[in-house]
Amino acid sequence: MRFNRIPVNTVSEKNNNAQTVRYIAFTDWGSPENTQIVICAHGLTRNSRDFDYLAKALQERFRVICVDIVGRGQSDWLTNAEGYHQPAIYLSDIKILLTHILAQYKQSIHLNWVGISMGDSLV
Numbered sequence: 001m002r003f004n005r006i007p008v009n010t011v012s013e014k015n016n017n018a019q020t021v022r023y024i025a026f027t028d029w030g031s032p033e034n035t036q037i038v039i040c041a042h043g044l045t046r047n048s049r050d051f052d053y054l055a056k057a058l059q060e061r062f063r064v065i066c067v068d069i070v071g072r073g074q075s076d077w078l079t080n081a082e083g084y085h086q087p088a089i090y091l092s093d094i095k096i097l098l099t100h101i102l103a104q105y106k107q108s109i110h111l112n113w114v115g116i117s118m119g120d121s122l123v
Helices: 048-058 081-085 087-102
Strands: 002-012 018-029 036-041 063-068 110-115
Touching: 002 087, 018 048, 018 087, 036 048, 036 087, 048 063, 063 087
Parallel strands: 036 063, 036 110
Antiparallel strands: 002 018, 018 063
């Protein structure tokens, strides 16, 4: 298992719309070259480590990415708590994560999504 963090540029309403950086954290199991990928997204009050047993069981056949949604686990918190009520922030973070993963491949990949509660609604 590898632990990773990728930057997300955000606009700070408290600081004259200055750009700030926060990080999305995720664990990465299995071979980074494997084009069979499973993305795991946790529920509202949980974190990526909920999927450790599943990821360990799948890592021989799949690359398994378990994301910490913003404000949970090892991902950074939002500076404005109202953002947690805006689905666009969650979806934007997932798009950034997927873009980061896709950039690592020159060939097509097969992507699977495993989500629990809130994590399932992000698809």
